[in-house]
Amino acid sequence: MAFEFITKEFLIGAGSSLASAVAGFMAFSRFWVSNKARNANDAQQIDMLDRQERGLDRLEKENSELRSQIKDRDEEIRNYFRELSVSNAKLQIIEQQLQNLKEQNELLSIQVGRLTETNKELASEVAHLRATMRT
Known part of the structure; x- marks a missing residue:
């Protein structure tokens, strides 16, 4: 037999x-x-990290742009506030001068009234003196 090596132990x-x-x-x-x-899974995580990194870069760029806009607006607000302060100071000066002019006008009105009264009295005295001198 050719298959003699096939024994129970061999099998x-x-x-x-x-x-x-x-x-x-x-x-x-x-x-x-x-x-x-x-x-x-690692490839997906790497892709996800790449997307997150690109998103982070985009957000940082947007953040930088927004900071720049805020800085520009802040400077614009400072300029407006500076102009407003100067305008308020000028307005206060004008209001003070207007008040002074009103007070001067009132005093001048009183003086004109007195002068008019004095002038009437003087005219009446001159008329009286002329009348007295004619007689």
């Missing part, structure tokens, strides 16, 4: 070896599939 050993090979192949394929899944 048990071959079966055990085959079972070990199948178990090893299954373990290797599980490892390979899980490794492939991890690699895909």
